[in-house]
Each structure stands twice: as structure tokens, then as C-alpha cells.
Amino acid sequence: MKRYFIDLSFDGTNYHGWQIQPNGMSVQERLQQALSTILRADIEVTGAGRTDAGVHARQMVAHFDVEQPLDAHQLAYKLNRFLPRDISVATIWEVPDDIHARFSATARTYHYYIHTSKNPFLRHFSFEIHYDLDFQKMNEAAATLLEYDDFAAFCKSHTDVKTTLCKVSRAEWVQVSDHQWYFVITANRFLRNMVRAVTGTLIDVGRGRISVDDFRVIVESRRRTDAGESMPPHALFLESVSYDNLRPLQK
Numbered sequence: 001m002k003r004y005f006i007d008l009s010f011d012g013t014n015y016h017g018w019q020i021q022p023n024g025m026s027v028q029e030r031l032q033q034a035l036s037t038i039l040r041a042d043i044e045v046t047g048a049g050r051t052d053a054g055v056h057a058r059q060m061v062a063h064f065d066v067e068q069p070l071d072a073h074q075l076a077y078k079l080n081r082f083l084p085r086d087i088s089v090a091t092i093w094e095v096p097d098d099i100h101a102r103f104s105a106t107a108r109t110y111h112y113y114i115h116t117s118k119n120p121f122l123r124h125f126s127f128e129i130h131y132d133l134d135f136q137k138m139n140e141a142a143a144t145l146l147e148y149d150d151f152a153a154f155c156k157s158h159t160d161v162k163t164t165l166c167k168v169s170r171a172e173w174v175q176v177s178d179h180q181w182y183f184v185i186t187a188n189r190f191l192r193n194m195v196r197a198v199t200g201t202l203i204d205v206g207r208g209r210i211s212v213d214d215f216r217v218i219v220e221s222r223r224r225t226d227a228g229e230s231m232p233p234h235a236l237f238l239e240s241v242s243y244d245n246l247r248p249l250q251k
Helices: 027-039 072-082 135-147 194-206 212-221
Strands: 002-010 056-066 087-095 105-115 168-177 180-187 236-243
Touching: 002 027, 002 072, 027 056, 027 072, 027 087, 072 087, 105 194, 135 168, 135 180, 135 194, 135 212, 180 194, 194 212, 194 236
Parallel strands: 056 236
Antiparallel strands: 002 056, 002 087, 105 180, 105 236, 168 180
């Protein structure tokens, strides 16, 4: 059995997230359909993680197994011809069969984009803010995330997660222009809805609704009801997935 990694990106607007859902089309299902058709076999794809409905990925990594070796470059070309325009395959490469797209990943990075001036060209991929924000305070609060490892306060209620422990290695607001910012957060894993809940709570800090100390109290409370509202999904991107010492197998 041969294992291959796929590096892909997608506009999640028209999908019910990455993972196959009973109530609508997902990116995973669309990719599996395309692979199965091209390879004339039932192909199952495993992704590096889940994204919610409407969330995008600048880089998603997935793996699939086939019995015989294949021309990865040619398969990537065929997939891009077959897949809809909102899903793009960057590259496909063979990896050792003990490397797993999800469990071997060491870090994931998300960006949440906002803009503070009306801009028709940003509206589909960035959230428009109509109030002043104190980004210095927001960054002070964001920095405290690196001191904690339990993020139950930002986990969607009634999910079947076994643990709410995560290790955040980066969390800060980055200015792109006078009217554009994004929140970047990197961790070894993320809870469902975590990034959007963290972002919403940080915006409460920026609006002066809560203080940096209040933000700490919210994290330590471990109660989702204490945190801020989740931000809309359209401005959230899975930016990258990282693996340690992962190299393609030699041909």
C-alpha cells in the first residue's frame, strides 16, 4: 500500500466544512469523489483537521492510500481539471505509510481577517468592523494565551472532544494596512469553534467591554458562556499545517 499527501486550498463559502456531512456537500466529499473517479477505485481521504462551514483553507493537508504507485504530478494535474474552481491542489507526494495527515501534524495556523473601512472587495473574506478597537490591549490579551493549556472557555458546547488541552505558540494581531488587520494563532491542535470564539472575546477587549484581566478570568473559568460571541466563519482561514522533518520519498 502506498500513501500520498495532498496539499490543497479551498474557498469554503459553498461547503459545509471540510468533513463529510449528511446535510450538505463538504470539501472532503468533493475531493474523494474526484480521486475515486480518476483512479477508478474507492478512495478515502483523511484531512489534517476539520474546518467549519464557510471557513476557508489556504493550506489543507490530506492523505489517501492506494495499492499501486502513481504519477503524483499527473494526478495533481487531473484533479485540478476535475475539481470545481473553489478547490485547488498545489502538489501531491508520496510519504512513508506511518505518516498521518492529522496525527503527524505538529502545528496548525489560522488567520482571522477584519477591516475597519467599507470595502466591497474584502467583504467575502474579511469581517467589517464599525467601531474603534484598541489593538494594543487586544495583543496584551492575546499574549496571555501562551500561558495556558486548557481552552474549554472557547470550545463549542456539547462537542465530543476528549480533551480541551492545546498548546498555543503564537497569538497576535497583525496590521496589514490602515484599515486591515488579521489575528494569527498557532497551536498544536484546536478545539471546535476555538479560533472564532477567541477572536470574538479579543474584540470585546478591543472595544473596552472587558479588560485584559477579565480575559484571563474567562480563560481560567473554562466556561464557554463567559467568553465572547463567535465571529462569522467567512473571515477565517486555515493558513498552514506543519510537520516535523517530513520529506517526500525518493523516486
